Amino acid sequence: MKQLFMAGPWITEHEIEVVTDAMRNGWYENAYHYVETFQKEFAAYHGRKYGIMTPNCTTAIHLLLTGLGIADGDEVIVPECTWIATAAPIRYLRATPVFCDIEPENWCLDPESVRKSITPKTKAIIAVDLYGNMPLMDELRAIAEEHGIPLVEDAAEALGSVYKGTRAGKFGVGSVFSFHRTKTITTGEGGMLLLDDDKLYERCMFLRDHGRAPGIAYFNTEVTYKYMPFNLQAALGYAQFQRIEELVGKKRELLAAYRDRLKDIDDLQFNNEPDYVINGAWTTALVFGKSHGITKAEVMRGIEERGMPSRPFFYPLSSLPAFPGAKERYQSLNRTAYDISERGINLSCAMNLTDDQIDAQCNAVREILGR
Numbered sequence: 001m002k003q004l005f006m007a008g009p010w011i012t013e014h015e016i017e018v019v020t021d022a023m024r025n026g027w028y029e030n031a032y033h034y035v036e037t038f039q040k041e042f043a044a045y046h047g048r049k050y051g052i053m054t055p056n057c058t059t060a061i062h063l064l065l066t067g068l069g070i071a072d073g074d075e076v077i078v079p080e081c082t083w084i085a086t087a088a089p090i091r092y093l094r095a096t097p098v099f100c101d102i103e104p105e106n107w108c109l110d111p112e113s114v115r116k117s118i119t120p121k122t123k124a125i126i127a128v129d130l131y132g133n134m135p136l137m138d139e140l141r142a143i144a145e146e147h148g149i150p151l152v153e154d155a156a157e158a159l160g161s162v163y164k165g166t167r168a169g170k171f172g173v174g175s176v177f178s179f180h181r182t183k184t185i186t187t188g189e190g191g192m193l194l195l196d197d198d199k200l201y202e203r204c205m206f207l208r209d210h211g212r213a214p215g216i217a218y219f220n221t222e223v224t225y226k227y228m229p230f231n232l233q234a235a236l237g238y239a240q241f242q243r244i245e246e247l248v249g250k251k252r253e254l255l256a257a258y259r260d261r262l263k264d265i266d267d268l269q270f271n272n273e274p275d276y277v278i279n280g281a282w283t284t285a286l287v288f289g290k291s292h293g294i295t296k297a298e299v300m301r302g303i304e305e306r307g308m309p310s311r312p313f314f315y316p317l318s319s320l321p322a323f324p325g326a327k328e329r330y331q332s333l334n335r336t337a338y339d340i341s342e343r344g345i346n347l348s349c350a351m352n353l354t355d356d357q358i359d360a361q362c363n364a365v366r367e368i369l370g371r
C-alpha cells in the first residue's frame with residue numbers, strides 16, 4: 001500500500017495552467033487580477049457582498065475581530081473544540097476567550113452554554129462549523145440578536161456545507177475560510193473573510209494594508225497590519241474554486257465510504273448530517289460511543305501500530321497549556337466537550353486516498369474494537 005497521508009489537495013492540469021498564467025501575466029496592470037476575481041466570485045457564491053483574501057484564515061479572524069473593535073479586557077465566546085486558530089486572535093488583541101460547551105450531536109457551540117456565558121464584557125460570539133458540521137445557527141443567531149452581540153462564523157472547515165438552504169459562510173456579520181494545504185480548496189496558505197456591511201468592509205480593507213489613508217499615497221493614519229494576499233496564491237485558489245462541486249463531492253464520497261464500511265458497528269458517531277444540513281465533510285471524524293469503552297489515545301495507538309497515521313479529535317482548548325488556568329475553570333462546566341474529545345479521532349481526508357487505504361483504516365478500527 002502506498003504511503004497514507006492525513007490530508008492533501010487534488011491539483012489538476014487546470015490549476016497548473018491558471019497558476020502559469022498568473023506567473024506569466026499576473027504583474028503590472030494584472031498584479032491583483034486573480035485576487036480580485038477570486039474574492040468577488042467566492043463572495044457571490046456564498047451570497048455575500050464582499051470577499052477579502054488574507055495570507056491565511058487566522059489572519060482573517062484577527063482582521064475581523066480588530067474591525068469589530070475587540071480590544072483589551074473584552075470577552076469573546078468560542079467553542080471548546082476547535083483548532084486554536086479560532087481563539088488565538090482573541091489573545092493577540094489582549095481580549096479573553098470564553099470557552100463554551102459543545103452539542104453532543106453536532107459537536108459545535110451549545111446555545112445554552114453561550115447564553116450562560118454572556119456578560120457585559122462579551123463583544124463577539126464565534127461559532128465554528130466543526131469538521132463540516134453545522135451548529136444550531138437559528139438559536140445562536142437569536143441569542144446574538146437578543147444581546148446585540150455580533151456573531152462570527154468560522155467556516156474554515158465547512159466549505160460546501162449548507163444549513164437550512166443557506167451556505168456555510170453566510171452566517172453572522174462575517175465569516176472566514178481557510179485555504180491551508182490540508183483544506184478542501186487550497187492555496188498552500190491562504191484565507192478569506194466574507195462580509196456584507198459596507199463600513200466593516202472599508203475598515204477591514206484599511207486594516208489589511210498598513211492603515212493607508214484612502215486617496216493619499218504613503219500616508220498612514222494608524223499602525224495596522226500587512227495581511228495582503230499574493231496573486232499567485234489567489235490564482236491557485238480561483239482555479240480550485242472553479243472545481244468546487246467536484247472537490248466537495250470527493251470529500252463527501254470519502255465520508256460516505258468510511259460510513260458504509262463501518263455501518264454494521266453500533267454506537268459510532270460520524271460527521272453529523274441532519275435532514276436540514278448538507279455536510280461538506282472536510283475531514284471524517286469518528287467518535288466511539290461509550291459502549292466501546294475505548295479512548296482516542298488507545299485507538300490512535302492501535303492505528304499507528306498498523307503503520308498508519310490518525311489525528312485526535314480537537315482537545316478542549318481550555319485543557320491546553322496554551323491557556324493556563326483555564327482547565328480548572330472550565331472542565332466541570334464543559335462536560336460534553338471533555339467527554340466527546342476523549343473518544344474521538346479523525347481519519348484521513350487526503351484527496352488522493354485509495355479504496356485500499358480506506359479499507360485499511362476501517363479494518364484497523366474493526367480489529368481495535370474486536371469486530
Ligand SMILES: Cc1ncc(COP(=O)(O)O)c(C=O)c1O
Nearest residue numbers: 056057058083085086156178180
Ligand atoms: C476551525 C478553524 N479555524 C481556523 C483555522 C485557521 O486556518 P489557517 O491555518 O488558514 O490560518 C483552521 C485551520 O487550520 C480551522 O480548522
